Amino acid sequence: MSEEKRASFGGKLSVILVAAGSAIGLGAIWRFPYIAGEYGGAAFLLVFAISVFAVGIPAMVAEFAVGRHSRKNAVGAFRALSKKWSWLGYNGVLGALLISGYYYIIAGWSLEYLTNSAVGSLYNSPLSFTEQFAEFQGSWRPLFYAIVFILLTHVIIARGVEKGIEKASRIMMPALFIILLIMAVRVAFMPNAIEGYRFFLSPDFEKAFSPKTIMMAIGQAFFSLSVGMGCMVTYASYFKKKNNLISTSFNVAGLTLLVSVLAGLVIFPAVFSAGLQPTEGASLIFVTLPEIFKDMPLASLWSVIFFTLVMLASLTSTISFHEVLTAYFAEEFKLSRKWAARTTSIVSIALSILTTCCIFDIDFLGIKIANVTFIDIFDKFTANILMPLGAMFTCIFVSWFMKRNFIHDEISNYGNLKGATIAIIIFMLRYITPLLILYIFIKNIGLL
Numbered sequence: 323m324s325e326e327k328r329a330s331f332g333g334k335l336s337v338i339l340v341a342a343g344s345a346i347g348l349g350a351i352w353r354f355p356y357i358a359g360e361y362g363g364a365a366f367l368l369v370f371a372i373s374v375f376a377v378g379i380p381a382m383v384a385e386f387a388v389g390r391h392s393r394k395n396a397v398g399a400f401r402a403l404s405k406k407w408s409w410l411g412y413n414g415v416l417g418a419l420l421i422s423g424y425y426y427i428i429a430g431w432s433l434e435y436l437t438n439s440a441v442g443s444l445y446n447s448p449l450s451f452t453e454q455f456a457e458f459q460g461s462w463r464p465l466f467y468a469i470v471f472i473l474l475t476h477v478i479i480a481r482g483v484e485k486g487i488e489k490a491s492r493i494m495m496p497a498l499f500i501i502l503l504i505m506a507v508r509v510a511f512m513p514n515a516i517e518g519y520r521f522f523l524s525p526d527f528e529k530a531f532s533p534k535t536i537m538m539a540i541g542q543a544f545f546s547l548s549v550g551m552g553c554m555v556t557y558a559s560y561f562k563k564k565n566n567l568i569s570t571s572f573n574v575a576g577l578t579l580l581v582s583v584l585a586g587l588v589i590f591p592a593v594f595s596a597g598l599q600p601t602e603g604a605s606l607i608f609v610t611l612p613e614i615f616k617d618m619p620l621a622s623l624w625s626v627i628f629f630t631l632v633m634l635a636s637l638t639s640t641i642s643f644h645e646v647l648t649a650y651f652a653e654e655f656k657l658s659r660k661w662a663a664r665t666t667s668i669v670s671i672a673l674s675i676l677t678t679c680c681i682f683d684i685d686f687l688g689i690k691i692a693n694v695t696f697i698d699i700f701d702k703f704t705a706n707i708l709m710p711l712g713a714m715f716t717c718i719f720v721s722w723f724m725k726r727n728f729i730h731d732e733i734s735n736y737g738n739l740k741g742a743t744i745a746i747i748i749f750m751l752r753y754i755t756p757l758l759i760l761y762i763f764i765k766n767i768g769l770l
């Protein structure tokens with residue numbers, strides 16, 4: 323596709339909303355609260371916030387620079403800069419494939435809960451919420467809803483970059499903020515909410531700086547900011563030359579942090595108010611929150627509102643990794659956008675079926691994997707290994723292996739932007755961010 327004909331996002335606000343749409347998703351609303359719950363609440367929040375600034379922002383700027391400069395899909399973008407480094411693009415495509423194998427399934431859970439809240443069955447069932455969750459997991463409905471989610475994503479992607487991705491983000495992101503704010507205010511009036519604020523806002527420093535907490539926080543920062551797997555490269559290929567890459571990444575990171583904190587401010591006070599524990603794990607928002615809603619007036623309505631929030635947040639993220647694959651198939655295999663999107667959706671459905679078969683311990687093509695929680699393995703592998711390594715090498719590549727002025731030219735818009743942050747980001751990219759990731763990685767090898 324020639325430079326002039328390639329689609330591009332509208333103004334500054336669109337660019338921020340689209341990239342924040344990718345970033346803010348299950349990571350902030352489902353993954354962050356449950357991991358923070360397991361790793362000490364406030365302690366985890368503190369290390370997470372530091373990780374976002376020390377490693378997340380520089381890595382995002384590096385990906386933006388690669389994508390906007392090349393104006394190509396993840397593989398094409400790295401290849402255009404250096405043939406030797408095109409593997410980084412494949413790393414991104416692999417990451418997008420892996421995430422497609424489980425993200426739609428979890429996103430689909432929100433559809434089941436949304437439907438059950440709307441028809442009232444969630445609160446009228448004789449089963450406890452834990453039993454309902456277990457019954458749901460043991461059925462084929464997660465696969466059904468995952469496929470519905472893939473189809474919803476497909477409809478947006480098939481409409482194109484501007485009419486699909488950009489328009490959806492401009493509508494869904496503000497809706498998401500409003501819902502989250504309403505919920506945070508509502509929860510503040512619950513009895514004993516203060517215990518939750520204490521758990522989430524006053525850190526235990528000893529717990530905070532253990533290697534395992536730091537690794538989980540860095541993994542969370544990458545997962546949540548969508549860096550390290552070609553997503554921001556692909557999105558930045560639709561940016562305009564005048565977009566400010568540094569301020570965009572600060573805005574995206576700031577909004578992601580804000581939503582994660584707001585999600586914590588909704589979930590922890592509610593959990594403590596109901597006398598429950600925040601260490602429920604992956605089922606936290608699906609088991610604990612209904613437990614809380616149940617005692618509130620208009621339980622079903624609050625539940626519908628909350629699971630709509632989860633669904634919207636997930637959808638603006640699924641479109642982003644769908645786009646990584648769609649752009650890759652379209653440009654590398656010369657497919658029309660329509661067929662590239664179809665191919666991606668079919669592959670995503672196949673992967674979701676595979677994951678479901680493995681969860682069910684079904685004999686798939688003679689490979690029998692007993693009792694393995696695939697979702698957990700995929701999730702930890704992408705967040706704690708693939709994304710940090712992808713981001714680390716991207717930082718090294720742009721700051722050490724490209725011509726010296728490449729990164730400076732890109733982030734200063736060829737000298738049009740000035741300021742100390744440019745030099746700081748370049749310094750971080752060269753010396754701090756990759757070393758920090760490497761250090762944590764080595765320290766944690768035994769813990770992986």
Ligand code: PFF
Nearest residue numbers: 345347348349545546548553
């Ligand atoms: N950032 C998304 C979330 O927090 O839910 C997940 C994600 C999207 C990761 C896109 C990676 C990606 F390329």
